[in-house]
Amino acid sequence: MAADRSTPYEVILKKRDGAKLDPAEIRSFVRGYATGEIPDYLAAAFLMAVYFRGLDAFETAALTQALVDSGSRLDLSGLPGVVVDKHSTGGVGDKTSLVLVPLVSAAGVPVAKLSGRGLGHTGGTLDKLASIPGFRSDLSVEEFTAQVDSIGAAISGQTADLVPADKKLYALRDVTATVDSIPLIAASVMSKKIAAGAGAVVLDVKAGAGAFARDPESAFRLAEAMVDIGSEVGLVAEAVVTDMEQPLGMTVGNALEVEEALLTLLGEGPRDLLEIVLVLGSAMVLLGGVGNSEAEARALLVELLRNGAAAEKFRRLISAQGGPTLDGTDGLRKLPGMLPRAPLTAVVEASSDGYVAELNALKVGLAASALGAGRAAVNESVDLGAGIRLLKKRGDWVDRGERLAVAHASAEDRLEAGRGRLSEAFVLRKEPPCPRPLIHGKVGRG
Numbered sequence: 001m002a003a004d005r006s007t008p009y010e011v012i013l014k015k016r017d018g019a020k021l022d023p024a025e026i027r028s029f030v031r032g033y034a035t036g037e038i039p040d041y042l043a044a045a046f047l048m049a050v051y052f053r054g055l056d057a058f059e060t061a062a063l064t065q066a067l068v069d070s071g072s073r074l075d076l077s078g079l080p081g082v083v084v085d086k087h088s089t090g091g092v093g094d095k096t097s098l099v100l101v102p103l104v105s106a107a108g109v110p111v112a113k114l115s116g117r118g119l120g121h122t123g124g125t126l127d128k129l130a131s132i133p134g135f136r137s138d139l140s141v142e143e144f145t146a147q148v149d150s151i152g153a154a155i156s157g158q159t160a161d162l163v164p165a166d167k168k169l170y171a172l173r174d175v176t177a178t179v180d181s182i183p184l185i186a187a188s189v190m191s192k193k194i195a196a197g198a199g200a201v202v203l204d205v206k207a208g209a210g211a212f213a214r215d216p217e218s219a220f221r222l223a224e225a226m227v228d229i230g231s232e233v234g235l236v237a238e239a240v241v242t243d244m245e246q247p248l249g250m251t252v253g254n255a256l257e258v259e260e261a262l263l264t265l266l267g268e269g270p271r272d273l274l275e276i277v278l279v280l281g282s283a284m285v286l287l288g289g290v291g292n293s294e295a296e297a298r299a300l301l302v303e304l305l306r307n308g309a310a311a312e313k314f315r316r317l318i319s320a321q322g323g324p325t326l327d328g329t330d331g332l333r334k335l336p337g338m339l340p341r342a343p344l345t346a347v348v349e350a351s352s353d354g355y356v357a358e359l360n361a362l363k364v365g366l367a368a369s370a371l372g373a374g375r376a377a378v379n380e381s382v383d384l385g386a387g388i389r390l391l392k393k394r395g396d397w398v399d400r401g402e403r404l405a406v407a408h409a410s411a412e413d414r415l416e417a418g419r420g421r422l423s424e425a426f427v428l429r430k431e432p433p434c435p436r437p438l439i440h441g442k443v444g445r446g
């Protein structure tokens with residue numbers, strides 16, 4: 001029997017027994033599931049077989065291509081230069097896209113970014129942007145492309161016809177305990193990046209308590225799987241494994257994170273966020289064909305933050321996408337005052353003297369969700385003004401009674417629930433914690 005005639009049962013059986021599937025089998029299975037010919041119970045069995053048996057690089061690339069082929073693809077080929085995209089595997093306090101998109105664009109590299117909403121303990125760029133009054137993240141394909149052409153940057157939500165098979169499969173994975181499989185995650189992420197049409201992508205693969213990959217080793221395996229898919233299907237991809245043991249920056253929650261991103265663009269951001277922005281941004285700039293070395297790219301980005309060009313690009317992006325028209329840098333500084341604010345606050349204080357030995361990103365993310373900043377189910381709304389301001393991070397010394405963090409919420413019950421969880425995220429000890437690198441390493445060309 002020809003390979004592409006294998007029945008769904010035969011494909012499942014083959015994978016269950018650890019054999020390699022050929023591309024035609026993967027293609028027909030994905031197509032069958034996308035069109036509804038293959039029911040959920042067969043797809044669930046297939047996913048579980050893949051979960052236990054894995055997919056090699058070849059099979060993963062075939063799955064990725066099959067997902068891409070289930071829908072339409074953005075055509076950005078008419079835009080000048082190499083259009084660059086970035087993707088983060090998701091974290092807590094991760095507002096890097098808000099800084100990177102205008103910054104890299106200010107360096108002369110067009111950035112076309114399709115983003116998502118947050119789920120569970122991780123935030124989503126679209127929720128953060130929704131806190132800017134009037135901001136539209138539902139650009140049509142034509143609007144999105146025209147904006148990348150005119151101002152060199154756009155951030156929008158993914159249209160429904162991009163990779164529909166991934167949407168369906170992801171929903172099934174979510175309820176069948178098959179989300180955290182490296183080939184399935186890699187194919188899911190890369191299919192969306194390929195369909196989004198950029199010429200190159202930088203992947204920020206998070207490692208630590210708040211990430212999919214709890215340890216750097218599995219983050220590197222995921223990074224390698226994604227970069228390999230890029231090589232197989234012709235999308236230039238580089239990955240940076242970055243730390244997500246504690247939240248990134250000093251804020252978690254939508255409006256609070258927009259404010260911190262803005263401060264970073266004005267050269268006043270926290271050190272860890274700035275460093276990650278410079279590392280990812282240098283990779284994006286080089287892939288976009290600007291600069292000859294990482295040092296040169298980094299120096300350019302530092303200058304664009306210093307001279308106001310990156311902030312100016314953010315101002316133009318906000319206004320192009322329906323947000324307030326702000327007058328220069330002074331106008332931008334008024335943006336935080338226009339963002340929603342949750343009216344109630346509660347302080348978390350140190351219960352003893354000591355070093356902050358742990359600041360668990362997952363616990364902080366769950367605390368932010370409890371405060372109203374995140375959603376547990378796809379259809380829930382979020383409180384854009386709710387969240388957390390961290391005042392201390394891992395390695396800081398604190399005296400008993402000193403303020404560790406401030407929780408923001410719109411209702412007393414949410415404030416209490418979030419404050420309790422937030423205080424559990426901090427562990428104080430007399431000994432300083434072992435330092436953890438912020439950048440664990442890179443995979444790909446760099």
Ligand code: URA
Pocket residue numbers: 089170179184185186188189
């Ligand atoms: N994000 C995705 O887009 N897909 C996954 O499978 C996991 C995270």
